[in-house]
Structure formats: C-alpha cells, structure tokens
Amino acid sequence: MRVLGIDPGLTRCGVGVVDGTVGRPLGLVAAGAIRTPADDELPARLLGVENGVQQWLDEHRPDAVAVERVFAQNNLSTVMGTAQASAIAIACAARRGLPVALHTPSEVKAAITGSGRADKAQVGTMVARLLNLDGPPRPADAADAVALAICHIWRGGAQQRVARAQQEFARKVELARQARGR
Amino acid sequence: MRVLGIDPGLTRCGVGVVDGTVGRPLGLVAAGAIRTPADDELPARLLGVENGVQQWLDEHRPDAVAVERVFAQNNLSTVMGTAQASAIAIACAARRGLPVALHTPSEVKAAITGSGRADKAQVGTMVARLLNLDGPPRPADAADAVALAICHIWRGGAQQRVARAQQEFARKVELARQARGR
Numbered sequence: 009m010r011v012l013g014i015d016p017g018l019t020r021c022g023v024g025v026v027d028g029t030v031g032r033p034l035g036l037v038a039a040g041a042i043r044t045p046a047d048d049e050l051p052a053r054l055l056g057v058e059n060g061v062q063q064w065l066d067e068h069r070p071d072a073v074a075v076e077r078v079f080a081q082n083n084l085s086t087v088m089g090t091a092q093a094s095a096i097a098i099a100c101a102a103r104r105g106l107p108v109a110l111h112t113p114s115e116v117k118a119a120i121t122g123s124g125r126a127d128k129a130q131v132g133t134m135v136a137r138l139l140n141l142d143g144p145p146r147p148a149d150a151a152d153a154v155a156l157a158i159c160h161i162w163r164g165g166a167q168q169r170v171a172r173a174q175q176e177f178a179r180k181v182e183l184a185r186q187a188r189g190r
Numbered sequence: 191m192r193v194l195g196i197d198p199g200l201t202r203c204g205v206g207v208v209d210g211t212v213g214r215p216l217g218l219v220a221a222g223a224i225r226t227p228a229d230d231e232l233p234a235r236l237l238g239v240e241n242g243v244q245q246w247l248d249e250h251r252p253d254a255v256a257v258e259r260v261f262a263q264n265n266l267s268t269v270m271g272t273a274q275a276s277a278i279a280i281a282c283a284a285r286r287g288l289p290v291a292l293h294t295p296s297e298v299k300a301a302i303t304g305s306g307r308a309d310k311a312q313v314g315t316m317v318a319r320l321l322n323l324d325g326p327p328r329p330a331d332a333a334d335a336v337a338l339a340i341c342h343i344w345r346g347g348a349q350q351r352v353a354r355a356q357q358e359f360a361r362k363v364e365l366a367r368q369a370r371g372r
Contacts, residue, residue, distance in 0.1 A: 050292065051284035054277055058285075080262065080270050088262050091270050092277030095236055099278055102233035103240075110232065 009164070010037065012070035012101075013157030014061065015149045016078065016094035017086070018044055018053050021060065022149025025068045026139070026157035034138055034161065037068060039145035039154050050092075057093050061100040073101035074160035076152070077110040111159050116152075119159035131155050191346070192219065194252035194283075195339030196243065197331045198260065198276035199268070200226055200235050203242065204331025207250045208321070208339040216320055216343065219250055221327035221336050232274075239275050243282040255283035256342035258334070259292040293341050298334075301341035313337050 009029055015022030025037035042060030044053040065073075075098055078091045101108045114124035120134045132144030132151045138158060144151040191211055197204030207219035224242030226235040247255075257280055260273045283290045296306035302316045314326030314333045320340060326333040 051280050051290045054281045055284050058281055078270060080267075085262075088260060088269075088273050091273035092280075095274035095277040096281055098233050098274075099236045099240055099281075102237050108231075108233045 009072065009161055010068065010070045011157040011160045011164075012064060012068060012073045013153040013155070013160065014073060014075045014094075014097045015152040015156060016057075016076060016090050016097055017149060018057065018089035018093050019046055020147060020149045021057055021093055021097070022147070022151070022153035023061070023064050024145060024150055024154030024157050025064070025070060026154060026161060028158070028161045030162060033140070034158060036139040036141065036145070036154065038064075039150040041147050041149050053089075054092060054096055057096045058100060061097050065100060065104065065106075070106065072107045072109065072160060072164070073097070074109045074111055074156045075101075076116070076156055077112045079112075109160055109164070111156060111163070115163070116155050116159040119162050120155050128152075191254065191343060192250065192252045193339040193342045194246060194250060194255045195335040195337070195342065196255065196257045196276075196279045197334040197338060198239075198258060198272050198279055199331060200239065200271035200275050201228055202329060202331045203239055203275055203279070204329070204333070204335035205243070205246050206327060206332055206336030206339050207246070207252060208336060208343060210340070210343045212344060215322070216340060218321040218323065218327070218336065220246075221332040223329050223331050235271075236274060236278055239278045240282060243279050247282060247286060247288075252288065254289045254291065254342060254346070255279070256291045256293055256338045257283075258298070258338055259294045261294075291342055291346070293338060293345070297345070298337050298341040301344050302337050310334075 010027050013024045021042040023042060024039040026034055027037055028034035042057055044056035075094055078094050080087060098108050117126040117131055118124040121130050128148060135151050135155050136144045145154050192207060192209050195206045203224040205224060206221040208216055209219055210216035224239055226238035257276055260276050262269060280290050299308040299313055300306040303312050310330060317333050317337050318326045327336050
C-alpha cells in the first residue's frame with residue numbers, strides 16, 4: 009500500500025510518500041514541502057497548494073491519502089491557512105476517487121512513538137528509525153507528513169484486521185446458528 | 191459588472207449573483223444555497239461545495255467573485271468548515287482566472303446599511319430595498335451572499351473612482367511640473 013501523507017499549510021505544506029503494509033518493513037518513496045510565497049494573495053496561494061498536491065499525486069500514484077486533522081484550538085494565527093490548505097488537499101484526492109483519511113496529531117504521535125504526547129524530535133527520530141534513514145526527512149513538515157503516512161498504513165492495517173476478525177466472528181455465529189437449526 | 195457573492199459554509203453555502211455598476215440600479219440575477227449533508231464525510235462535502243460553485247460559475251458567468259473573509263475569532267465550532275468551504279470556493283474562481291475579493295462581514299454591513307454593526311434583519315431589509323424585492327432572498331445565507339455581491343460592486347466602484355482620481359491628480363501634477371519646466 010502506498011500512502012501520501014499531507015501536513016497542510018500555506019507557507020509550507022509537508023508531503024511524504026511511504027510504501028508499506030503492517031508487519032513488513034516500510035519504505036520511504038519521497039518527502040518534501042510545497043511552498044507558497046507569504047506575500048502572494050490567498051487565491052494564488054491556494055492554487056499553488058492545489059498544483060503542488062496534483063503533482064505529487066501524478067508522480068507517485070498513492071493508493072490512499074492521509075491528511076492531518078486540523079482543530080480550531082490550534083494556533084489561531086495560522087489555523088485558517090492550515091484549514092484552507094487542508095481543504096484543497098482533501099479535494100484534490102477526493103476528486104480522483106482516492107480514499108482520504110484524517111488523523112489527529114496525537115493519533116500520529118501515538119502510532120509512531122507509543123505516546124500521544126511525544127515531541128517533534130521524538131517523532132522525527134522514530135520516523136528515521138522506522139524508515140532506516142540517517143536522520144528525519146527535512147524540512148520538519150516533510151517528517152510530519154511521512155509520520156502521517158506511516159500512521160495511516162498501521163492504523164489502516166489495524167482497522168482491516170478488526171474488520172476481518174468481525175467477519176470471521178459473524179461467520180462462526182452463522183455456522184453455529186445453522187448447526188442448531190439442523 | 192456581474193458579481194457572484196459567496197457566503198461560505200459546509201451545511202449551507204450562500205450564493206447570490208447581482209448585476210450592477212456604481213450609480214445605477216442593481217439587478218438580482220439569482221440567489222440560493224449549496225447544501226451538503228451533515229452526516230457525509232468531509233471529502234464528499236468539500237466536493238459537493240466544489241461542484242455547486244462550479245455550477246453557479248458555469249450558469250451565471252460572473253466577472254468577479256466576492257467571498258466572505260473568515261476569521262478564527264468567529265464561532266469555533268463551525269469556523270473550520272467555513273474556512274474549508276471558503277478555500278474551495280476561492281480556488282474554483284481563481285482556477286478560471288476570475289478576480290476574487292474577500293470582504294469582512296462588517297465591510298459588507300457598512301456598505302449595505304451604513305453601519306458595520308447592523309444586524310442580519312437590517313441587512314436583509316436593505317438588500318430587498320436595493321434590489322426592489324418584496325423581501326430578502328431566502329435562506330438567510332443567500333441574502334448574505336447577495337449583500338456580499340452588492341458590497342463588491344460598490345467597493346470596487348469606489349476603489350475605481352479613487353484610482354481614477356489619483357491618476358487625474360498625478361496627471362495635473364505632471365502638467366504643472368512641465369509648465370514650470372518651460
């Protein structure tokens with residue numbers, strides 16, 4: 009499964025592509041940041057984010073996209089731009105029929121480090137370790153985007169296992185019902 | 191000049207198209223709301239807003255688009271959806287090369303009623319009066335979108351008059367300079 013993680017932002021939108029499945033080593037495909045000039049008008053910046061996300065989707069053809077869920081409680085001065093960049097990214101993926109998942113920062117931290125309160129350095133260290141890199145991807149927004157992609161691969165895997173276990177259980181219940189009916 | 195006003199929102203995105211120039215009677219072309227189901231996932235809702243805005247742009251071919259400027263200080267529970275819907279609307283217009291202007295709620299109220307602190311009822315009353323309607327467009331979001339469009343026509347006109355006056359002044363200064371030089 010190939011996942012594009014997106015850490016939304018207008019000034020720097022982190023992007024990271026990871027290949028992997030639960031229980032197998034992960035592979036970093038690419039990581040970077042889409043930037044738009046702070047002195048451009050908002051319409052031009054939103055189009056800049058849109059064009060950047062389209063290029064990453066075209067080039068890496070992910071199976072799913074994971075975007076950081078934005079909360080209004082975050083830094084008020086940047087939260088509007090973050091929310092707007094996330095909307096553009098989500099729409100780009102959804103327009104292509106790709107599944108889009110939203111993960112909170114604490115879900116990502118918990119998936120990568122075991123603690124929802126881990127700091128950025130700890131997340132970066134674990135991203136580097138999990139991907140067998142010398143150091144975390146740069147800039148920091150790229151590392152966050154890669155962490156999102158890893159979180160999605162693992163959480164998606166866990167959710168699939170739960171779904172499979174539920175199907176198996178339902179099948180056994182049905183078999184038992186049929187056995188009683190006979 | 192034909193302006194599409196957009197009062198962004200995920201549940202109800204108000205839209206209103208007005209024809210007009212400064213100093214001439216205004217004409218309402220159409221008003222309504224783009225709705226997306228509250229229990230749909232965010233990606234589907236954003237695409238719903240996008241498709242709706244595209245339809246209004248296709249059908250009414252405005253010369254400019256005016257979108258309400260969203261502030262993080264507004265109602266925190268809805269501000270994220272409002273910011274995201276506004277990003278989608280702005281990108282739709284910018285992608286077509288249309289000029290996009292952002293006006294604050296108090297700029298709109300001041301333009302329509304003379305007071306930046308006017309309430310919704312007062313704005314609705316003035317919208318109806320200015321467009322020669324029996325009552326304000328429904329739902330309320332449609333009336334707000336129409337008010338945005340009127341604000342844009344008038345502010346754009348005022349800005350054009352200021353720009354023209356400045357050009358005229360600069361021309362006279364230049365003529366005076368040339369006269370002194372002779």
